[in-house]
Amino acid sequence: MLDKISYKEAFFRCIDNVKPTDLYKNIYVENALGEFLAEDIVAKRDAPVFSNSAMDGFGFKKSDNTKLKVIKTIYAGDKYEDFEIKNDECVRIMTGAKVPNGIDTVIPIEKCIEVTDEYVVIPEIKKGANIRLKGEEIKKGEVLVKKGEEITPEIIALFSSQGIVNVKVFVKPKVAILSTGNELKEPFEEADADEIYNVNSHSIKGLLEKNGFNADLIGIIPDTLEKTVEFIQNLKNKYDVIVTTGGISFGDADFIYEAFVKNGLKSFFRGIMVKPGRPTMIGVMENTFVFALPGNPLSSYLNAFALLIPTLRKLSGAGKYFYNFVYAKNKTEFKTNPKKDHTILGKFECGEWEVYKNYKYGSGMVSALSNSNSLVILGNKEIVKEGEILKVIPFNIGFCERSDFFND
Amino acid sequence: MLDKISYKEAFFRCIDNVKPTDLYKNIYVENALGEFLAEDIVAKRDAPVFSNSAMDGFGFKKSDNTKLKVIKTIYAGDKYEDFEIKNDECVRIMTGAKVPNGIDTVIPIEKCIEVTDEYVVIPEIKKGANIRLKGEEIKKGEVLVKKGEEITPEIIALFSSQGIVNVKVFVKPKVAILSTGNELKEPFEEADADEIYNVNSHSIKGLLEKNGFNADLIGIIPDTLEKTVEFIQNLKNKYDVIVTTGGISFGDADFIYEAFVKNGLKSFFRGIMVKPGRPTMIGVMENTFVFALPGNPLSSYLNAFALLIPTLRKLSGAGKYFYNFVYAKNKTEFKTNPKKDHTILGKFECGEWEVYKNYKYGSGMVSALSNSNSLVILGNKEIVKEGEILKVIPFNIGFCERSDFFND
Numbered sequence: 001m002l003d004k005i006s007y008k009e010a011f012f013r014c015i016d017n018v019k020p021t022d023l024y025k026n027i028y029v030e031n032a033l034g035e036f037l038a039e040d041i042v043a044k045r046d047a048p049v050f051s052n053s054a055m056d057g058f059g060f061k062k063s064d065n066t067k068l069k070v071i072k073t074i075y076a077g078d079k080y081e082d083f084e085i086k087n088d089e090c091v092r093i094m095t096g097a098k099v100p101n102g103i104d105t106v107i108p109i110e111k112c113i114e115v116t117d118e119y120v121v122i123p124e125i126k127k128g129a130n131i132r133l134k135g136e137e138i139k140k141g142e143v144l145v146k147k148g149e150e151i152t153p154e155i156i157a158l159f160s161s162q163g164i165v166n167v168k169v170f171v172k173p174k175v176a177i178l179s180t181g182n183e184l185k186e187p188f189e190e191a192d193a194d195e196i197y198n199v200n201s202h203s204i205k206g207l208l209e210k211n212g213f214n215a216d217l218i219g220i221i222p223d224t225l226e227k228t229v230e231f232i233q234n235l236k237n238k239y240d241v242i243v244t245t246g247g248i249s250f251g252d253a254d255f256i257y258e259a260f261v262k263n264g265l266k267s268f269f270r271g272i273m274v275k276p277g278r279p280t281m282i283g284v285m286e287n288t289f290v291f292a293l294p295g296n297p298l299s300s301y302l303n304a305f306a307l308l309i310p311t312l313r314k315l316s317g318a319g320k321y322f323y324n325f326v327y328a329k330n331k332t333e334f335k336t337n338p339k340k341d342h343t344i345l346g347k348f349e350c351g352e353w354e355v356y357k358n359y360k361y362g363s364g365m366v367s368a369l370s371n372s373n374s375l376v377i378l379g380n381k382e383i384v385k386e387g388e389i390l391k392v393i394p395f396n397i398g399f400c401e402r403s404d405f406f407n408d
Numbered sequence: 409m410l411d412k413i414s415y416k417e418a419f420f421r422c423i424d425n426v427k428p429t430d431l432y433k434n435i436y437v438e439n440a441l442g443e444f445l446a447e448d449i450v451a452k453r454d455a456p457v458f459s460n461s462a463m464d465g466f467g468f469k470k471s472d473n474t475k476l477k478v479i480k481t482i483y484a485g486d487k488y489e490d491f492e493i494k495n496d497e498c499v500r501i502m503t504g505a506k507v508p509n510g511i512d513t514v515i516p517i518e519k520c521i522e523v524t525d526e527y528v529v530i531p532e533i534k535k536g537a538n539i540r541l542k543g544e545e546i547k548k549g550e551v552l553v554k555k556g557e558e559i560t561p562e563i564i565a566l567f568s569s570q571g572i573v574n575v576k577v578f579v580k581p582k583v584a585i586l587s588t589g590n591e592l593k594e595p596f597e598e599a600d601a602d603e604i605y606n607v608n609s610h611s612i613k614g615l616l617e618k619n620g621f622n623a624d625l626i627g628i629i630p631d632t633l634e635k636t637v638e639f640i641q642n643l644k645n646k647y648d649v650i651v652t653t654g655g656i657s658f659g660d661a662d663f664i665y666e667a668f669v670k671n672g673l674k675s676f677f678r679g680i681m682v683k684p685g686r687p688t689m690i691g692v693m694e695n696t697f698v699f700a701l702p703g704n705p706l707s708s709y710l711n712a713f714a715l716l717i718p719t720l721r722k723l724s725g726a727g728k729y730f731y732n733f734v735y736a737k738n739k740t741e742f743k744t745n746p747k748k749d750h751t752i753l754g755k756f757e758c759g760e761w762e763v764y765k766n767y768k769y770g771s772g773m774v775s776a777l778s779n780s781n782s783l784v785i786l787g788n789k790e791i792v793k794e795g796e797i798l799k800v801i802p803f804n805i806g807f808c809e810r811s812d813f814f815n816d
Contacts, residue, residue, distance in 0.1 A: 008814050029595070030610065033617055047774070049601055054770060056657060076703075077591015079602050095657065096589075096703065096772075098602060137773045145778065152804055153614030154777035157705055160595045160610040161774045181504075183485020187437070187568045193457055194487050194506060202438065202568040206561030209441055249464060249503065295504065297565060313807065320807035326734045327759040341816075351735040362462060364504075365545045366455070366569045369562035370553065379816040391815050396560055399721065399728040406416050407799050408749075408787040 002249075002271025002278060007306075007341035007377060013268040014282055014307050018289070020148075020317040021240075023171040029159045032151045034212035035169035036318045041145045044162050046135035052076075053093045054130040055108040058120050060090035062105045062127040069119050074098070090120060099131055106130035138162075148319025170317035173240035175208060175215040177201045180247035180256060181295065182223045199297040199366060200245035204304045211309050213316075221247070221256065228259040236263055236288045240315065243308065246295025249279035256292055257281060265290055274341040276363035277303045289315070296363040302343040305395065306377065325391040328353035333386045335359070341379040345372035346392075349400070353392050355384075373397050410657075410679025410686060415714075415749035415785060421676040422690055422715050426697070428556075428725040429648075431579040437567045440559045442620035443577035444726045449553045452570050454543035460484075461501045462538040463516040466528050468498035470513045470535040477527050482506065498528060507539055514538035546570075556727025578725035581648035583616060583623040585609045588655035588664060589703065590631045607705040607774060608653035612712045619717050621724075629655070629664065636667040644671055644696045648723065651716065654703025657687035664700055665689060673698055682749040684771035685711045697723070704771040710751040713803065714785065733799040736761035741794045743767070749787040753780035754800075757808070761800050763792075781805050 005013070024038035053059060060068050068090035074080070076096035085091070085102045093099065093106060107122050108130060114121035138144065144162065145155055151169070159167070177200075184198040185191040201217050208215045218235065221228050221244065235242055247256040248270075257270065260283070267283030267290075276299035281292040291308050293300040306323075313321035331354040336342050345356040345368050353374065361368040373396040378384065413421070432446035461467060468476050476498035482488065484504035493499070493510045501507065501514060515530050516538060522529035546552065552570065553563055559577070567575070585608075592606040593599040609625050616623045626643065629652065630636050643650055655664040656678075665678065668691070675691030675698075684707035689700040699716050701708040714731075721729035739762040744750050753764040753776050761782065769776040781804040786792065 008816070030613075033614055045601075048772065049604060052772075054772070075591075076589060077603075096604070132770055132772055137770075137775055144775070150807075152778070153611055153618050154709075154780070154804065156614040157607050157611030157709060157774045158778045160607045161605055161705065163593070163595045163597075163599055163605050165596045181485060183483075185571070187571045188573045189571075191571055193453075195485075196457060196504070197569055197571050199565050199568045203561055203565030205438075206441055206564040210561050297569065301562075301565060310807075318807070320809050322808050322811040323813045324805045324808045324811055325758070325813045326805075350733070362540055362545075364456065364460075364462070364540055366565045367545055367552070370560070370566045372562070377814050379814065381815075391813050393813055396562065397732045399558075399718075399726070400730050400732045401728050403730040403732055405731045405733045405799055405801055406785050406787065407789075408416070 003269045004271065004273045005269050006379060007272055007274045007343070008379070010269060010272045010282070011307060011310070014311045015314055015321070017268055017284065018311050018314045021170050021173065021315060024168045025171050026166055027169050029156055029165050029167060032167060032169060033153070033156070035151050036316050037145060037147050037149050037151065038168040038170045038317060040143045040147050041159070041164060041167060043138045043140050043142050043144050044164065046140050047138035047161060048132045048134055048136065051099045051134045052132050053095055053097050053099055053106045054132050055106055056094050057106050057108040057130065058090040058112065058122070059093040059099055059103040059106045061085055061087055061102055063087040067119055067121050070117065074100070104128060104131065146319065148317055150318060150320065172213055172316045173312060174238070175213060175241045175243060175312070176218045176235050176239040177204055177215045178218045178221050178242065178244045180221045180244060182220060184220065200293070200295070200300045203297065203301050204243060204245070207301065207304055207309070211312070213312055215243070225255045225258055228255060229262045232259050232263050236285050239288055241289045241291065241312065243291045243293065243304070245293045245300045248281050248292045248294065260285060260290055260292065273339070274343060275337065277343065282307065297366045298363040298368060301369060302375070305375065306343060323393045325393050327389050328392045330384055330386060330388040330390050332358065334384050336378060336381055336384065338380055338382040341377065344376045344378055345369065346374060346376060347372055348374040348392050348394055348397055350403070353390055411677045412679065412681045413677050414787060415680055415682045415751070416787070418677060418680045418690070419715060419718070422719045423722055423729070425676055425692065426719050426722045429578050429581065429723060432576045433579055434574055435577050437564055437573050437575060440575060440577060441561070441564070443559050444724050445553060445555050445557050445559065446576040446578045446725060448551045448555050449567070449572060449575060451546045451548050451550050451552050452572060454548050455546035455569060456540045456542055456544065459507045459542045460540050461503055461505050461507055461514045462540050463514055464502050465514050465516040465538065466498045466520065466530070467501040467507055467511040467514045469493055469495055469510055471495040475527055475529050478525065482508070512536055512539065554727065556725055558726060558728065580621055580724045581720060582646070583621060583649045583651060583720070584626050584643050584647040585612055585623045586626045586629050586650065586652045588629045588652060590628060592628065608701070608703070608708045611705065611709050612651060612653070615709065615712055615717070616720070619720070621720050623651070633663045633666055636663060637670045640667050640671050644693050647696055649697045649699065649720065651699045651701065651712070653701045653708045656689050656700045656702065668693060668698055668700065681747070682751060683745065685751060690715065705774045706771045706776060709777060710783070713783065714751060731801045733801050735797050736800045738792055738794060738796045738798050740766065742792050744786060744789055744792065746788055746790040749785065752784045752786055753777065754782060754784060755780055756782040756800050756802055756805055758811070761798055
C-alpha cells in the first residue's frame with residue numbers, strides 16, 4: 001500500500017535527505033544571473049572609495065562665513081593635487097566629484113542665496129551636509145554577499161560597484177526527465193482522437209527552466225520491466241536527478257517502482273496523503289535523486305513545484321529554498337477532505353485569494369494551472385471560510401492588466 | 409528648470425505614449441518561455457479528447473446490480489472496437505483509459521466490497537462518478553490563451569496537452585544601454601583609489617535580462633556635444649529603446665539632453681518630483697524611445713524598475729504591464745518629505761514590510777538594493793506609521809531561508 005505521510009513530512013524528507021553539492025565553477029558576473037554563490041564575496045574597496053559630493057553645489061570648510069569666494073571647479077572624475085582651502089573660500093563641485101581635503105560641507109546650488117562666477121552667498125547649513133564619506137556604506141574586507149545567495153540584478157549592481165567580475169558559483173544538478181506511457185504522443189507528433197499528448201515532461205521542463213535549471217528530455221521509458229531496469233541503470237550514472245511521471249500507482253502497468261528498486265533505490269516515501277498527487281515516490285539511488293511523480297498533469301506539476309524545486313535549490317547550494325508566502329484573505333468559501341492535505345490552485349489579487357472553480361477541478365485539468373497564479377497548501381480543514389487568512393505561494397503574480405500600486 | 413510632475417504622472421506619460429509593436433515571429437513553444445503571444449491561441453481539440461477513467465477501478469453501466477462480472481481489462485492507451493456491455497458486467501479500467509460506450513460510472517478498486525479475477529461486488533455509488541467527460545474542460549475552438557499573455561510553464565502545459573508546438577509571439581524591442589562619465593572605469597578594468605566603476609549599465613542590463621529583455625552595452629558617450637549628437641544619431645536608427653544613465657541634471661558637463669534634442673527628441677518630461685531619481689528625462693526620437701536616467705546607481709535602477717520595465721512590456725505587446733502588489737503592515741515608522749514622491753526600498757517578510765535603514769540611505773548606496781527585496785512607491789506623506797498597511801511591489805521574494813508555508 002501507499003504511505004500515508006503528510007505533505008509537510010514529504011517536504012522535509014526531501015529537503016533533509018539532500019546535501020548541497022560541493023562542485024563549483026568560475027563564472028563571469030555578466031553571465032551569472034540566477035546562479036548560487038559558492039563563496040562569500042568580500043569587499044575589495046571602501047564604498048564610497050573616496051569622500052564625494054552628493055549634489056551639484058559648492059564645497060567649503062564650515063565656519064561663520066556666509067560669502068565665499070569660488071576658487072576652483074571640480075567635476076566628477078577630476079583628479080587633482082591636494083590644496084589649501086581658506087574659511088572664506090569654496091569650490092564649485094559636481095555630484096560624485098571627490099571632495100578636497102579640508103572641505104567638510106557641500107551646499108546645493110539651488111539652496112544658495114546668491115551665485116555669481118566669483119562668489120556665492122550661503123544660508124546656514126549643517127556641517128557635513130551633502131558629503132558621502134569614504135567607507136560609510138561598505139568597509140574593505142567586509143562580507144558583501146554570502147555563499148549560497150542567488151545572484152540577482154541587485155547583486156550584479158553591488159559587484160560592479162566593487163569591480164568584481166568573476167565569482168565562484170555552484171554547478172547546478174543535471175536533471176533527466178522521463179515519461180511513462182507508450183500510448184502518449186509528443187505534442188509535435190500527429191495524434192488521433194484516441195490519443196493524448198505528453199504534457200508532464202514539457203510542463204516540468206518549463207518549470208525548471210523558469211527556476212534556472214536545465215533538464216534533458218530523455219523520452220519514454222520502455223514498456224517492459226527488464227528494459228526499464230537497464231534504461232534506468234544507464235541514466236543513473238549520468239544524472240544527479242531523474243524525474244519520471246506516471247506509472248507509480250498500483251495499476252497493472254506500473255512497474256517503475258520495481259525498476260528503481262532493482263537499481264538500488266532507497267525511497268524516502270512512496271505515497272503522500274495529498275490531493276492531488278498521492279502516487280509519488282521520492283528517493284535516492286547511489287547519488288542520483290529520483291522523483292517519481294504522478295501521471296496526472298496537475299499532480300505532477302504541483303509536486304514538482306512544491307517538492308522538486310526546493311530540493312533542486314538545496315542540491316544546488318542555494319541558501320534559500322523555502323517558498324516565501326504572502327498572506328491573503330480567502331474570497332470564497334470552499335470544502336476539502338480533512339483526512340488529506342491539499343495543494344490548491346487559485347488567484348491572488350490585491351490581498352485576496354480565490355480558489356479556482358471552488359476546488360472542484362480534476363487533476364487532469366491542465367487549464368487550472370494557466371488560470372491560476374498561486375498555490376495554497378492546506379491540511380486538517382474541512383471548510384475554508386470566506387475571510388479566513390491564508391498563506392499563499394505565488395508563482396505568477398509579477399504583473400497585471402491594471403493596478404494602483406502607488407501609495408498616495 | 410526640471411519638471412515637477414508626480415511619479416504617477418511620469419509612469420502614465422511613459423505608458424500612454426507607447427504603442428505595442430506589430431512585429432511578430434513564429435517560435436517553438438519549447439523556446440517560448442517569457443515571450444508574449446501575438447495571437448489568440450484556440451483549442452485544437454476537446455479536453456479530455458475522449459471520456460476516460462479518473463481512477464484505477466471498474467467501469468460499468470449504473471443499475472441495481474451490485475455483483476458485476478469482469479469481462480475485459482482496459483489500460484490507458486488501449487484502442488478497441490465498440491462492444492456491448494450488460495447491466496451485470498463491468499470492465500477493469502485504469503486511470504486515463506478510454507471509457508467504452510455505454511459505461512457511465514467507474515468505482516475505484518479500493519472502494520469495492522469484494523474483488524476477484526472473475527467478478528466484483530460494489531457498494532452504492534453515484535452515476536457518472538470517476539469519469540472525465542469528453543470536452544468537460546475545454547471545447548475545441550474556444551480561446552485557450554489570449555494575445556498579449558506571457559508564456560509561462562503553466563501555459564506550456566496547456567499547449568502541450570493540445571499538441572500546440574509553434575506560436576506567434578511579438579518581437580521584443582532592441583535596447584541599447586549607454587553610460588556617461590568618461591571618468592568611469594568598467595568593472596573589468598583596473599581602477600585606482602580616485603576612480604569609480606560603471607554600475608548602472610550592468611545593473612540595468614541584469615534587470616532587463618531578469619525580465620526577459622536583452623540589451624546591448626554600447627559603452628560610454630563621447631565627451632563633446634558634437635560627437636555625442638553624431639553618436640546618438642547612429643544608434644537612433646538601430647535601436648527601439650536607448651537607455652542612458654547620468655549627465656541629465658543641470659551640472660556643467662551634462663549635455664545629454666541637448667544631444668537628444670538635436671536628434672529630434674520629444675520629451676514626455678524632464679524631471680520627476682521623486683526621491684531618488686529626480687533628474688530623469690523620458691521621450692521619443694522618431695521611433696526610438698529614450699530613457700535618460702540619473703547617474704546615481706540607486707536612482708537609475710529604481711526608475712528602470714518602475715518606469716522602464718513596464719514600458720518595455722507594453723512595447724513588447726504584453727497585456728500585463730502594471731506591477732502587481734502585495735499588502736503589508738509597516739514594521740517601523742519612518743519619515744519622508746511630503747513635497748516629493750518616494751521610491752523606498754525595504755524587506756517584505758510574512759506580511760510585514762520594513763523600510764531599509766529607516767529610509768536614511770543615500771542614492772549612491774548600491775547595497776541598499778541587494779539588502780532589500782521590495783519597493784514602496786509613496787507620495788503625500790510625512791510620516792509612515794508603524795502598522796500602516798502599504799502596497800508593496802516585490803522584486804525578489806521567491807524563496808527564503810525558512811518559512812512555514814503550510815496552512816495547518
